[in-house]
Amino acid sequence: MDVENRIRELSALLLRHQYLYYVKAQPEISDAEYDRLFDELVALEEGYPQFADENSPTRRVGSDLDNTFPERRHAVPVLSLDKEYNTGELANWLQKTVKNADRPLGFVVEEKMDGASIVLYYRDGALAAAVTRGDGSRGNDVTGNIRTVPQVPLVIADKGELAVRGEVYIAKSDFETYNKTFDDKYANPRNLAAGSLRNLKSSLVAQVPLKIFCYEGYFRGQNAENGGRALNDHIHILIKLRELGFRVSENLGFFSDNEELAAQVRSLAPGFVVGGVADLVKYVEERIALRDSLDYEIDGLVIKVNEIDVREMLGSTAHHPRWAVAFKFDAPLAQTVLEDVQVQVGRNGRVTPVAILQPVRIAGSTVTRATLHNQEYIDMLELGPGDLVSISKRGDIIPAVEDVVEKALENPSVYRLPEACQFCGTRFVKDGAHHFCKNKQCPERIRRAITYFTAKGQMDIDTLGEKTVAFLFDEGFVRCIPDIYRFDYGRLLGEEGFKEKKVENFKQSVLESKSRPFKTVLTALGFEGIAANAVSMLIKNGYDSVDKIIEAASRRDTEVFSSIDGFGGIMAELMIQHFTDPDNLRLIQELKELGLNFNEGQVVGTDLVLQSMAGATWVITGSFEHFNPRSKAAEEIERRGGKVASAVSAKTSYVLAGEKAGSKLAKARELGIPVVDEAQFRKMLEE
Ligand code: IVH
Numbered sequence: 001m002d003v004e005n006r007i008r009e010l011s012a013l014l015l016r017h018q019y020l021y022y023v024k025a026q027p028e029i030s031d032a033e034y035d036r037l038f039d040e041l042v043a044l045e046e047g048y049p050q051f052a053d054e055n056s057p058t059r060r061v062g063s064d065l066d067n068t069f070p071e072r073r074h075a076v077p078v079l080s081l082d083k084e085y086n087t088g089e090l091a092n093w094l095q096k097t098v099k100n101a102d103r104p105l106g107f108v109v110e111e112k113m114d115g116a117s118i119v120l121y122y123r124d125g126a127l128a129a130a131v132t133r134g135d136g137s138r139g140n141d142v143t144g145n146i147r148t149v150p151q152v153p154l155v156i157a158d159k160g161e162l163a164v165r166g167e168v169y170i171a172k173s174d175f176e177t178y179n180k181t182f183d184d185k186y187a188n189p190r191n192l193a194a195g196s197l198r199n200l201k202s203s204l205v206a207q208v209p210l211k212i213f214c215y216e217g218y219f220r221g222q223n224a225e226n227g228g229r230a231l232n233d234h235i236h237i238l239i240k241l242r243e244l245g246f247r248v249s250e251n252l253g254f255f256s257d258n259e260e261l262a263a264q265v266r267s268l269a270p271g272f273v274v275g276g277v278a279d280l281v282k283y284v285e286e287r288i289a290l291r292d293s294l295d296y297e298i299d300g301l302v303i304k305v306n307e308i309d310v311r312e313m314l315g316s317t318a319h320h321p322r323w324a325v326a327f328k329f330d331a332p333l334a335q336t337v338l339e340d341v342q343v344q345v346g347r348n349g350r351v352t353p354v355a356i357l358q359p360v361r362i363a364g365s366t367v368t369r370a371t372l373h374n375q376e377y378i379d380m381l382e383l384g385p386g387d388l389v390s391i392s393k394r395g396d397i398i399p400a401v402e403d404v405v406e407k408a409l410e411n412p413s414v415y416r417l418p419e420a421c422q423f424c425g426t427r428f429v430k431d432g433a434h435h436f437c438k439n440k441q442c443p444e445r446i447r448r449a450i451t452y453f454t455a456k457g458q459m460d461i462d463t464l465g466e467k468t469v470a471f472l473f474d475e476g477f478v479r480c481i482p483d484i485y486r487f488d489y490g491r492l493l494g495e496e497g498f499k500e501k502k503v504e505n506f507k508q509s510v511l512e513s514k515s516r517p518f519k520t521v522l523t524a525l526g527f528e529g530i531a532a533n534a535v536s537m538l539i540k541n542g543y544d545s546v547d548k549i550i551e552a553a554s555r556r557d558t559e560v561f562s563s564i565d566g567f568g569g570i571m572a573e574l575m576i577q578h579f580t581d582p583d584n585l586r587l588i589q590e591l592k593e594l595g596l597n598f599n600e601g602q603v604v605g606t607d608l609v610l611q612s613m614a615g616a617t618w619v620i621t622g623s624f625e626h627f628n629p630r631s632k633a634a635e636e637i638e639r640r641g642g643k644v645a646s647a648v649s650a651k652t653s654y655v656l657a658g659e660k661a662g663s664k665l666a667k668a669r670e671l672g673i674p675v676v677d678e679a680q681f682r683k684m685l686e687e
Helices: 003-023 031-047 057-061 087-101 172-181 189-197 234-243 259-268 277-293 308-314 375-381 443-454 466-474 500-513 518-524 532-540 546-554 558-562 569-580 582-593 631-639 663-671 678-686
Strands: 071-073 107-113 116-123 126-132 138-140 162-170 210-219 253-255 273-275 298-305 324-328 334-345 351-362 365-371 388-394 398-406 429-431 434-436 617-621 643-645 654-657
Touching: 003 031, 003 057, 031 057, 087 277, 087 298, 087 308, 087 324, 107 210, 107 234, 107 277, 107 324, 116 189, 126 138, 162 172, 162 189, 172 189, 172 532, 210 234, 234 259, 253 277, 259 273, 273 277, 277 298, 298 308, 334 365, 334 443, 351 388, 351 398, 351 434, 365 398, 375 398, 443 466, 500 631, 500 643, 518 532, 546 558, 546 569, 546 582, 558 569, 569 582, 617 631, 617 663, 631 643, 654 663
Parallel strands: 253 273, 617 643, 617 654
Antiparallel strands: 071 138, 107 253, 107 298, 116 126, 116 162, 162 210, 298 324, 334 351, 334 388, 351 365, 388 398, 429 434
């Protein structure tokens, strides 16, 4: 067989096996066999690029070239749906629709996937374009990114023109794993899916576990005969889409009083629930109860008229069709006015608009703020200051602005993010769905980085909470992370609210934090993607010191890191980016010199010969003659491998008690923990 034919044959084979694996979840060959075929195709395509096709199954890995997302006009109007919130309203809608149609109807009930809306266009049996919903008549062309989604068919057995609407989403379980790597930076699977579609590099999109469900098909000449079945109703279109290799949810109900049609659907799609129109509302109630058992997020159900000619007759308003309705699960709990939008800039530069709301009570608490995620979310809602909005609580916890109920009477507008950062004046840059302040010297970014570093769960310096950090930062005392360890907290004496005891606590907790292990230090630096579990993986794979990591990154070879279990190419790129960045290297060097742990197993400032206190946890209380300030005693303990804690517990090994020792001493006595006085302590140090 010649090369061209072998390439064609391999492509067809691999596309079929991708379909069996990703869409049907019923692979027919082993992973090893698949890899063998894949590698053969890659090799042939490299050797004979003239035969390589853009719809080749090897192209799903994406490209490193920057995408552009030109605007495209939709060939079909991409409308959204009117909403109902209870089964009573739904029953009314059914009645009204049947009455308007003036003939018996069938209805299809589908899940309303909570992802990112996409329209796939096919021509000559191949994917020609994938376009976001946009404003309904124009969207962005994101074809390069969509090609990387394994469940999207690249070639189909229908040569006619076809448009397919679907929802790109991320499974709940995949989201959890993925988001952990990124420090829980994505608010929910929907945001990650929508953001990924607009990622500039398709090679990065390929690493996001995107999936798709398809729910509408527009065949050119829809009424044409099709294997004996006429494609003039929705349920047959869905069945046809499935036959062509599109992923259609199995959780689907078909309700019609036409016995013949019902029987036909039962035999063509045995997984669907089939019943009479009177069974529909009960089915909806059953599906509501099953919501949480799904591994993907749905925010409701969609009820659609089955007959295409009735759909045409009923038509649409400017926003939504009259032949379908969304039954939403989370009825908005309250309404309030959007007073303002505040712009937050995070430590990695990401810009988040936050809704400032007129205070409103929801489920026992007063809500005044809610995240608006990004400009796209605001645009989707067409939201502006002064608007009356409905608020819900997603997952019963986080308040969300759900919808605009009524636009502001005076000056109705849609909010736009400012062009530049209000903290440093740098122009925002858009990357994916979000805007960023890319200025690493931005004071707000630095303040946030310091706050993150000291926070609970990171270095856990409990005296340096957000307000105190803001104070120290604004006063110019602590302007960067290393300053935390350089600043002489004694200078605070005399400032309002800073008494001796408080200042002493500052010193002690800052000093104590120096004994945090390497893993904690590296995580607390807050580099994007370098969260606790990523650092554990690094250490497990032999990168147990920052020097080893920096050395590996300096080779600028992604393979070095992407071979680590759980690290994909995105992580590998981030590793190289962070650990070759001169600012980061300087930061690490400074912290190292200040005595923080950058080596797993290392203990701060330890003389290797002097490990006499290793494994012991000390609590220091009272005042001392020689160890003044008290932190001097802590330094001695830590130099010898011991730890210093602030509270007495069963885990405390010794309590060092000076003059006027109070409740800690009492607690030590109560728990039977050895108490050491200053003289005994000095003796121990000499030993
Ligand atoms: S039908 C005119 N079906 O919900 C047809 N939409 O508010 C309208 N969606 O933009 C769409 N699952 O992104 C339809 N099974 C489903 C859906 C669905 C999710 C989304 C879609 C649309 C929005 C409508």
